[in-house]
Amino acid sequence: MGQELLTVKNLNKSFGGIHALKDINLTIRSNEIHCFAGINGSGKSTFIKCVSGIYEPDQGEIILNGRSYSRLSPQEAIEKGIQVIYQDLSLFSHLTIAENIAINKIMNSKKRLVSQKEIYSVAQTQLEKIGVEMDLNATVQESTMANCQLTAICRALAMDAKLIFMDEPTTALTGKEVKRLLTIVMDLKKKGYAIVFISHKLDEIFDIADKISIFRDGEIVGDFERSELDKKKLSHYMTGREVEYPRYVRTFQDNTPLLQVDRLGQKENYQDISFSVRPGDILGLTGLLGSGRTELGLTLFGLNPHNEGSIFFEGRELRRLTPGLMKSLGIGLLPEDRAAQGLFANRSVKQNLSSVVLERFSRTAGLLDQKEEERIAIEISTDMNVKTSSVDAPVSTLSGGNQQKVVIGKWIASKPKLFIMDAPTVGIDVGSKAEIYDKIQFYASQGMAILLISDEIEEIVLNCNRILVMAQGRQIAMIEEEERLQASQSELEEKIMQLISEENPLPVQTQGGAVV
Amino acid sequence: MRKRKVINRTEWFLIGIIFLYCAMVTLVNPAFLSFETLFDILRSSAVTTIMAAGIMVVIISGGIDVSFTAVALFGAYVTTKILTETSAAWMEHLGIAFLLSIFMGIIWGLLNAVIVHKLKLPAFIITLGTQNLIFGVMTTFIGSKTYGAAAIPKVFSRFASAQLFRIHTASGTIGVSSFVIPVAIVLALTWFIMYKTKMGRSIFALGNSESAAMRIGINPFRVRLFVYAYMGALAGVAGVVYVSQVRSMYPNALVGDELSVIAAAVIGGTKLSGGQGKLLGAFLGVLIVHLLNNTLIFLGLSSSWNDFFIGALMIVSVSVTAYQERLKNRKHFIFTE
Ligand SMILES: Nc1ncnc2c1ncn2[C@@H]1O[C@H](COP(=O)(O)OP(=O)(O)OP(=O)(O)O)[C@@H](O)[C@H]1O
Ligand SMILES: [Mg+2]
Numbered sequence: 001m002g003q004e005l006l007t008v009k010n011l012n013k014s015f016g017g018i019h020a021l022k023d024i025n026l027t028i029r030s031n032e033i034h035c036f037a038g039i040n041g042s043g044k045s046t047f048i049k050c051v052s053g054i055y056e057p058d059q060g061e062i063i064l065n066g067r068s069y070s071r072l073s074p075q076e077a078i079e080k081g082i083q084v085i086y087q088d089l090s091l092f093s094h095l096t097i098a099e100n101i102a103i104n105k106i107m108n109s110k111k112r113l114v115s116q117k118e119i120y121s122v123a124q125t126q127l128e129k130i131g132v133e134m135d136l137n138a139t140v141q142e143s144t145m146a147n148c149q150l151t152a153i154c155r156a157l158a159m160d161a162k163l164i165f166m167d168e169p170t171t172a173l174t175g176k177e178v179k180r181l182l183t184i185v186m187d188l189k190k191k192g193y194a195i196v197f198i199s200h201k202l203d204e205i206f207d208i209a210d211k212i213s214i215f216r217d218g219e220i221v222g223d224f225e226r227s228e229l230d231k232k233k234l235s236h237y238m239t240g241r242e243v244e245y246p247r248y249v250r251t252f253q254d255n256t257p258l259l260q261v262d263r264l265g266q267k268e269n270y271q272d273i274s275f276s277v278r279p280g281d282i283l284g285l286t287g288l289l290g291s292g293r294t295e296l297g298l299t300l301f302g303l304n305p306h307n308e309g310s311i312f313f314e315g316r317e318l319r320r321l322t323p324g325l326m327k328s329l330g331i332g333l334l335p336e337d338r339a340a341q342g343l344f345a346n347r348s349v350k351q352n353l354s355s356v357v358l359e360r361f362s363r364t365a366g367l368l369d370q371k372e373e374e375r376i377a378i379e380i381s382t383d384m385n386v387k388t389s390s391v392d393a394p395v396s397t398l399s400g401g402n403q404q405k406v407v408i409g410k411w412i413a414s415k416p417k418l419f420i421m422d423a424p425t426v427g428i429d430v431g432s433k434a435e436i437y438d439k440i441q442f443y444a445s446q447g448m449a450i451l452l453i454s455d456e457i458e459e460i461v462l463n464c465n466r467i468l469v470m471a472q473g474r475q476i477a478m479i480e481e482e483e484r485l486q487a488s489q490s491e492l493e494e495k496i497m498q499l500i501s502e503e504n505p506l507p508v509q510t511q512g513g514a515v516v
Numbered sequence: 517m518r519k520r521k522v523i524n525r526t527e528w529f530l531i532g533i534i535f536l537y538c539a540m541v542t543l544v545n546p547a548f549l550s551f552e553t554l555f556d557i558l559r560s561s562a563v564t565t566i567m568a569a570g571i572m573v574v575i576i577s578g579g580i581d582v583s584f585t586a587v588a589l590f591g592a593y594v595t596t597k598i599l600t601e602t603s604a605a606w607m608e609h610l611g612i613a614f615l616l617s618i619f620m621g622i623i624w625g626l627l628n629a630v631i632v633h634k635l636k637l638p639a640f641i642i643t644l645g646t647q648n649l650i651f652g653v654m655t656t657f658i659g660s661k662t663y664g665a666a667a668i669p670k671v672f673s674r675f676a677s678a679q680l681f682r683i684h685t686a687s688g689t690i691g692v693s694s695f696v697i698p699v700a701i702v703l704a705l706t707w708f709i710m711y712k713t714k715m716g717r718s719i720f721a722l723g724n725s726e727s728a729a730m731r732i733g734i735n736p737f738r739v740r741l742f743v744y745a746y747m748g749a750l751a752g753v754a755g756v757v758y759v760s761q762v763r764s765m766y767p768n769a770l771v772g773d774e775l776s777v778i779a780a781a782v783i784g785g786t787k788l789s790g791g792q793g794k795l796l797g798a799f800l801g802v803l804i805v806h807l808l809n810n811t812l813i814f815l816g817l818s819s820s821w822n823d824f825f826i827g828a829l830m831i832v833s834v835s836v837t838a839y840q841e842r843l844k845n846r847k848h849f850i851f852t853e
Contacts, residue, residue, distance in 0.1 A: 054731060075733040090731050092724035094792040103717060104732050112714055141841075 002031035004063075005163055005194045006051065006082075011060035013050055015397065017389055020046045022218045024060070028163065028194050033185060035205045036198045038215030039238050039429035040401025041387035044198050045087050047215075048165045052084045053077040078108055081162035085169045087198075087400045087427075089152040091140045097147065098123035098136035101154045108159070126154035131180050145172040145337045146289055153181065163194045168400065170199055171426045172336075174289040174455045175500070182208050200401070200429050201456075202231050214238055239431035245458075246434070247489070248441045250465040250481065252280025258314060258449045259300070259418055265308030269295035270473040273309070277418065279447040282440065284464030286454060288500055292473040293453050294336050297420045300451070301333040302326045313418075332416030334408060336423050336453075343395050343407055350377040350391040353410045376413070384409035385435055401427050405436075412439065415448070422453040437463055461492045469499050523796065526785035526837050530800040533829070537807060545814040551683060552690050553811065561806040562695035563588075563758045564777055565799060569706040570750035572781045572798045576710070577743045578723035578790030579632065579639040583647035584751040584777075585770040587624045590650050591617030592755030594658060596765045599669040610671045610756075614698075618752035624650060625748020629740040647774075655767055663765040672760040695761070698753055707795050715742055723790030779826060780805045783833045804829065 004027055011024040020043050028034050036044045049055045051062060053074040062069045064080050072080075083104075091100050102122040106114055123136050134147050143151070149172045156164055166185075170178045185195050185208055199205055205212065209226045214237045222237055235243045257276040265271040270292030277283050285293045298304040300311070302321035311318045313329055323333075343352055354373045377391045384405045388398055395403055404427055411419065424440070425433045440463060444450050454460050460467055467479040477499050484492060523531075542549045567584055574581045595616045599607060606612075628646055632639045654660075665673075679691030710716040718739045721729040726736055759765050784801030786793030808825050812818070 052731070073733075074731055075735070078733045084731070086731065090725070090728040092721055092728060092791065094724050094787070095720060099717075099720075103721060106717060107714060107721075107732055107734060113712055114714060114717055115712070 002029035002192070002194070004028075005030050005065070007063040008047075008051065009061040009063070011047070011050060011062070012058045013046055013055060014058055015389075020218050021050065021057075024220055026213060026220060026223070028196060030162065030192050030194045031189055032210045033189050033195045033197060033208050034211045034213065035209040036196060036213055036215060037202075037205060037234060037238055039431055040405070040427075041399040042215040042238075043218040044215050045167055045399060048084055048086075048167055048196070051077065052082055052165065078104070078159070078161075082165070083156040083159045083161035083163070084165040085152050085156045085167060087167040089148055091148055091152060091155075093141040094139055096137050096139050097134055097143060097151050100140055100151050101126050101158060104155050105158045122158055123154070126158050129157060130154065130184055132177065146174075146177070149173060150177065157184070161193070163196070164188070165196045165198075167198050168200070168427055169197075170201065170204060176288065178204065200427060200433075202234060202430065205234070206231065216240070235430040238429065241431070243430050243434050245462050246437055246441055248282055248437075248444065248463050248465055249485070250280050250282075251445055252278075252447050254279050254447070256315075257312075260312040261300075261309070262312070263309040264296070264299070264306050264311065266295065266299060266304065266306045268473075269304075270470070271308070273468075273470075273475050275468055275475075275478065277449045277451065279417070279449050280444055281466060282444050282450045282452055282464045284452050284454065284460035284467040285470065286457065286460045286467065286496060286500075287470035288455065290472070291470040293455075293470050294422055296470075297333065297422050297451065297453050298335075300326075300420055301331060303333075330417035332411045332414060332419045334411050334419070334421040334424055343403060345396040346394055348392045349381060349386065349388055349395055349398070349406060350374060352395050352406055353377045353380050353391070353413070355410065380409040380413050381406070384439075385432060401429055401432065404428060405432065408436065412443065415443075418449045418451065419443075420451045420453070424452070424454070425456070425459060433459075457493050457496050458489075460496070461489055467492075467496070469496055471500060524785070524794065525840055526833065527794070527797050527800055529833070529836055530784065530797065530804060534800070534804060534807065537804075541811055541814050544816075548811060548814045551685060555690055555692050557803070557806050557810055558699075559693040559695050559761070560810060561802050562693070562699050563754045563761065564773075564780060564806065565699050565802045566702045566750050566754040566757065567774075567777045568780050568784075568798050568802045569702050569795065570747040570754075571778055572784075572786050572793050572795065573706060573710065573719060574743050574747050575778075575781060575786050575788060576723045576790060576793045577719045577739060578726065579740065579743065580778075580788070581628060581643045581744065581747050582640065582774045582778075583624070583628060583643040583650060584747055584754075585772075585774045586647040586650040587621050587748050587751040588755035588758060589767075589770050590624065590654050590755070591620045591752040592759045592769075593654060593765055593767060594620060595756065596663055596669065596672075596759055597659060599671070600663070600667060608669060608671055610675055613669070613671060613756050614753060617756045618749045621748035621750070621752030621755070622745045623748070625745035625751075626741060628748070629737075629744035632744070633737050633740045651768075660767045662767065665763045668759065668763055668765065672756075673763055676760040676763060695757055698757055702750060702753060703795065703799065709746075710795065715739070719743060720791060723792070725791075776805060776826070777802075779830055783826075783830050785833070785837055787837075801833075 006028040008024055008026045011021055013021040024047060038044050046055065050057045053072040053076060056071045062072060092103070098119050102119040105122050106119070120136065127134060130150065130153065132150055134150065140148055140151065149169065153169055170181060173181065182204065185197065188195055197208065206226065212224045212226060212229060212234065213220050214222045214234070216238065255278055258279050260276040262274050264273045273296060275283065285296065287293050295304055299306050302323045302325060305321065311321070350373060354377060374391065381388065381391055386398070386405045386409065387402050395406060398406070408424060425436055428436060440450060452460065452464055465481050465484060467484065468475060469477040479492070538549070567588065570584060571581060595613050598616060599613060624646065628643055631646070632642050635642065675694060678694040680694055680696060682689050682691040710719065718729065718734045721732070721734055722736055722739050730736060758770065762769070780801035781793070781798045782788060782801070783804060784794070784797030784799065786798055805826060808822055812821050
């Protein structure tokens with residue numbers, strides 16, 4: 001067993017009326033991967049922020065390397081060897097990827113001067129360490145979510161910290177990158193680091209955990225060795241109930257196609273895609289990062305013009321697609337990058353929820369009916385089970401997962417005919433996932449057509465009555481309704497996994513940890 | 517991987533405008549294209565360039581300062597008063613004048629930083645307040661006398677007439693004003709601070725996101741102290757250059773110029789929301805503003821056209837930057853509209 005690195009005693013933290021952490025007692029040791037699990041809003045991120053010096057605890061003691069503190073400053077925490085990959089990444093959007101990766105190291109070195117060469121070499125070394133390639137001169141603002149997340153990971157790894165907190169570091173990553181990150185985490189553990197890892201993907205937890213601490217409602221309800229738990233027990237401890245995911249079967253009668261896509265292509269991103277969607281269909285679109293799934297989804301919302309093939313909606317060919325036109329036709333998009341595209345962070349939950357359905361309660365002369373706005377906001381947030389002190393609280397004070405529920409809720413409330421959802425349950429806890437699946441399936445059974453883009457194969461197979469598999473911009477398989485009904489859940493998962501991995505062989509691991 | 521560009525699009529755009537404009541003026545009036553005009557612009561833009569470098573730093577840090585013209589005036593006025601009233605001969609030295617003025621600038625800058633940071637109010641409002649405060653302190657406690665050309669200390673007029681080097685042309689001998697020395701020093705120093713020091717990195721980081729900057733251990737208060745004090749110091753330098761240039765000192769000189777300095781920085785691609793800006797751009801912005809200022813007469817236009825052109829340029833420049841950003845984002849499937 002490793003030595004004690006960090007011990008926390010009776011830690012308490014409240015925000016106004018919300019008691020976010022209640023008497024937390026916890027020890028983190030070196031040579032150990034310690035996973036935190038817990039539903040959205042249970043206090044995981046708040047715990048990290050108390051230890052890394054962002055929040056001042058109301059009460060309690062933080063013992064670091066044998067010294068006791070009632071509070072730390074961010075500077076002290078960094079000096080004592082704590083690094084955090086924050087859930088919101090916390091990057092500098094106008095600075096380049098290279099500058100973002102190197103900035104921690106540079107700010108905390110003894111030298112007062114900075115050289116561009118050093119920035120590059122720090123960044124390059126980190127990228128090689130995790131085995132990815134990126135344009136180091138692109139700014140964060142113009143980079144994809146996945147690249148931003150990789151940047152935040154590199155930034156923390158550059159510091160040679162003793163204790164690294166990783167708050168949902170894999171939300172925007174898929175297959176290859178996740179595997180690579182988990183390998184690195186295991187390596188770090190062997191070298192004597194302590195890692196705290198948070199994820200709502202339970203597979204990841206069971207892949208790497210030594211210890212698992214379960215948060216519920218601001219308390220730790222149990223500390224376990226990995227061997228003492230399985231997925232079922234873990235989700236039971238997290239939610240306090242049995243979690244059962246519903247399986248979708250289409251019952252809607254109308255078979256006239258709503259959306260038809262014919263040999264659609266776009267230069268670098270996807271080619272030769274053909275499919276049609278009927279009301280009540282939940283069409284799954286799956287494939288790895290870079291398979292073109294997200295880009296295809298954006299095209300269908302008028303955001304990424306195609307240059308080959310044609311698109312028909314309700315029998316009419318659409319020629320000039322714009323988001324405005326698509327919205328007026330009744331098409332909604334839940335984008336992949338929620339932080340930038342879906343939410344007004346400093347506005348209240350209420351204002352965010354009402355932004356899509358504004359016309360529904362704007363009276364004559366464009367005046368808003370405030371009572372109605374409030375009523376609808378409360379209705380949606382209860383429906384989606386959003387955890388917030390009130391609908392007037394700014395969205396930025398919600399936990400990461402609850403922010404996402406707000407985005408999904410606001411779109412569903414506008415009742416689109418076709419709803420394109422890109423990675424709808426990333427960062428959502430196991431319990432709330434069931435509720436969201438219920439909701440998606442309910443609306444589909446009422447006739448809403450849904451295009452579900454996701455790389456969680458379990459999610460795709462459960463919810464989609466038809467599944468389109470993509471790899472490197474091509475449509476490699478279409479699993480139709482009959483096939484899905486005949487095969488079992490695990491057979492289908494197996495099949496899709498097979499299809500994807502054939503097209504994208506994973507890098508072979510050699511002994512030194514290098515990628516060939 | 518993409519090369520990092522030394523000159524970005526906004527800057528190419530400004531360079532293009534400068535060339536086009538010069539070509540146009542030359543067509544109308546060939547007398548324009550001369551070393552004399554060039555040296556004239558270099559000289560007359562000295563004060564603005566120095567202040568623009570300072571305001572660029574403040575804006576990049578996510579702040580704003582509209583009190584710097586008042587600070588420059590204060591430094592210049594008080595220095596003039598001290599130099600004219602002192603009997604100690606050693607005080608009559610240009611170096612002393614700069615030091616005095618810079619010192620007063622730093623004091624006012626630190627005050628700005630403390631109030632902006634502690635009160636957590638918009639820096640625009642705070643510095644608008646200090647601007648008035650500084651004028652008030654000066655006219656009530658120090659004096660409101662006007663110093664004419666005869667009363668100005670000799671060091672200033674010597675500094676103004678000194679020339680770095682001369683060249684001989686058909687129309688006579690013309691020289692490069694010694695004002696380019698403080699300008700060059702300020703530009704070099706600002707460049708060095710912004711791109712070569714940890715403080716520079718902190719300034720960019722703070723302007724991008726205060727909370728993210730704090731999370732990596734940056735102390736926003738320290739950065740603000742530095743940034744506003746630096747602005748104050750440069751305002752002090754600009755003040756001394758200013759008295760030397762105009763060879764007189766009114767208690768209301770420079771008033772109202774702060775917005776055109778900010779305009780120059782913004783035309784040069786400095787983002788008012790913070791976190792982004794380049795020195796070359798800001799410098800080009802100043803050049804354009806002064807080019808218009810000095811040469812509209814060559815076109816036979818009255819100076820009121822100046823405002824029109826600067827306004828138009830600012831709108832075009834800001835929209836070009838914003839449009840390019842949108843295109844860039846589109847390429848990466850990031851949509852904010
Ligand atoms: N700055 C803040 N102001 C007010 N309330 C806050 C603030 N930060 C967190 N909270 C509240 O504290 C609770 C715990 O939030 P926290 O972010 O720690 O959850 P979490 O376990 O990380 O959830 P998730 O899995 O969704 O990320 C939530 O109810 C949240 O609304
Ligand atoms: Mg969290």
